[in-house]
Amino acid sequence: MDAPAATPIGSADFKQPPPSNYAPYHSSQPAQFGTPFSKPGSSGFPTAAAAKPPTGVVKVGFYEVEGTIGRGNFAVVKAAKHRVTRTDVAIKIVDKRRLDEENLTKVYREIEVLKKIRHPNIIKLYQVMETSNMIYLVTEYAPQGEIFDLIAKQGRLSENDAREKFWQIISAVDYLHKHNIVHRDLKAENLLLDSSFHIRLADFGFSNYYDKNDTLKTFCGSPPYAAPEVFEGKEYNGPEIDIWSLGVVLYVLVCGVLPFEGANLQLLRDRVLSGRIRIPFFMSSDCENLIRRMLTVDPTKRPTIEQIKKHRWMQIEELGSRFLFDPETAQVEQQEHQQQILKLMQSLGLDMARIKKSLQDEAYDNFHAIYLLLLERLKASNGAAVMEHRARRRQSDAPVATPKNRPPLNMLRDHSTFQTTDCITNIPAPHQYAHSDYGENSSTLSRQSTIGTIGSIDEGVEADINGSSQSRAAHPSPHNSSPSIPSSNPTSCPAALHALLTAMVLTTPAMSIPSSTPVPQENN
Template identity: 40%
Template sequence: MEESELGERENTVLTPFEKVIYDMRNNEKVKNEQILGKRVGFYQLRGQIGIGNFSKVKLGIHCLTKERVAIKIMDKKHLTHKRRDLFINEVLCMEQLHHPNIIRLYEVLETHTRLHLVLEYAEGGDLFTKICTQGRLLEHECKFIFVQIVSAVKHMHENNVVHRDLKAENVFYSATNHVKVGDFGFSVLCPVNEPLNMCCGSPSYAAPELFREKGYFGIHVDIWALGILLYFMVTATLPFRADTVKKLKKCILLGSYAIPPYVSDICQKLIHGILQPIPTNRYTIANILDCQWLRGMQCPEPYQPFHLSPEHLAGHLTLSEEEREVKKALSDLGITEEHIYNNHDWESHNPITGTYRIILHQNQKRYNPAGFAMMSNVPRAKRPNGRKRQNFRARVQNSKMCLVL
């Protein structure tokens, strides 16, 4: 809608969609928020909730739906050619995925100085912080978490997406106590049988072949990281530890580690099956899901593939009940078929597309809750005292170091 037309309607009742656009163009408070970086697009920015290797993450509120989102912000002046390629890969990979245990991408926003990824917000914090604070998880709880992560990785690989940075810091708890894999900053879209060369990710989770500089297959690297992650969950330590990356590399290439005796035999067998130095000897995703330790666990199913843009809602196709509900929700906000039909930029760089994806995801979560409810009364392993927690954090700091060679 043109600004002049909105101006003529200043004294009339505007739809929520019209009101947001009008305020962005005419409301001095909103315009100041945009200048000060407190608002971008249809989102109000709140406090910082995370920090990555090349970005920071802030909490955002979508002005139309009031949905809380996580907004990953990258400064353009720090974007090298390699990092820009990684950013493009991150968007392309997330666009392929539609799984309840994977963080959803809603919208991409670009200003003169920054790039923004608007993502699903998982408000329960990350797995790394939880274990650092509360100690190792008992195996019963680990099974619930691990099967969700494995299901997410299975979906990635089925869609030719390799994550390359699986670790506890990138597993997030949602409000319903399910977990979601996020941070696709090192991910790549490629056929599973295509070798990769760039060495990236976190050293403590790095597979041996990453250090051999002969190329590697992404699916094997992700599976190795699953083994490190499982070890971390059941022990609250990492199997390979060292003060420097050089020493850590030597430990990983030697492949020698010990599992504490309190870990069950069948869980130890699974860890050993995953942490095989030779990639082709490593358990596959199918082997993991079929192992005795996960026997009886239900593997969450992906959502049905969905349209990335709302273009189909403005056509004459027969819509499903879910699509009709999404279309009605958009209409209630003032986004009509005319708005949808007259907008031709249907990639993620579009506020109508962003609103559509948020509403669609709200609908999917309502009708297809992720996985299964976690048991709130599961007993925990004994928590470490304050000094032990500090020592533990120091021991695993190398998992936060980044490999980009």
């Protein structure tokens, strides 16, 4: 059963206190293209942002923490390295003491969703640890950062490059929808890039299960990517709002700017509800047709994922066979690697019975994490030649110049309506906004603007359609303390372990598993 319907977004009586990170953008001069910018509204997921080195070696479980790479309202993300496999990971640390019951429920739902999905274009979950005050989510690390960073640095993508990226995004969203999961926060900031510049969809904090015979009522997501029915406060089934967001994403990839802009939330709402977008001269007619179909105001007339995959623009270069995910093939490949990894883990002195039970129960504990990390390393080593070839090809592509009459994407991060948070500011009186030529008087995009920092809309939490989502741990009242990290003491690595890991292309010195290392309690 869903939560009560919330007030339509942008309505006159929509009044909420400003978020704690409210910071109006006061500069009257637009930043130049490629200018470094701050991240006041970071979603708190793995990116390649510069991390400050810690003053000393900090450990959480079997991970050496290396620095902060992201922050959110209730979480901080640390870059880390597994002490056994020496694999780079990201650890999202959630302070439960700062969460109310609804937000804690969302964290547990996010964990539940991540445990159930395994797709090459979706960030992988490796381990979940929990203490009385903290939750630690160990995930895949995306070293190339957000796709936004790529666009902000190099400009808009060519349609060929955009098509390749969009196929990967479509493959991930198609996988989610086939598992009755709706993401609800698709945007450029949640599209990360791995070492080979492949897409990794992240941030499942607003995701939920959906039923085609039922509706959802929680209005969440980033306003510039939100569908008209979200702004109007209507109930929705689920996939159709992801389709709309995909249309906005494709527009951003090809044009380098957002299709819908506004000096405040009310203006943005009006433009989204109008459904009118500006098409630049360099966009092909096929690409325009696909974007317009996805950005159809009537949700019943938007294309399905299958229709998008069959669209003329998507069929150019026949990329579908490269990026469409086949779960049966993936299962066969995993079974082929499983015996090698189990033998390796057994040779490390690990209890085979505990390993198999961990995998069978999908415990996402230390045993499960080591298995998954070794699996990824083995798969990566087998496909290294192909990955290097694709990376060289991408690096050789010349960046596409942004036309002079196009507004840059340099301030996209700081735009007030491009954030992820759990509340929305009240809407101040709109200032003058010019509806003129495409580019010169268009507003630049950033994480901050005259209306301050706003995040992804989130007006509550609904229960799962297939069952209620209850918090599994009591938590004290919120406070402002920073998340703490428990430490543990490693032991030295035996020579046999080092030789075995080196044989699997794990060239960095590895650590053995201590027989009795204090770690946070596992969250199964």
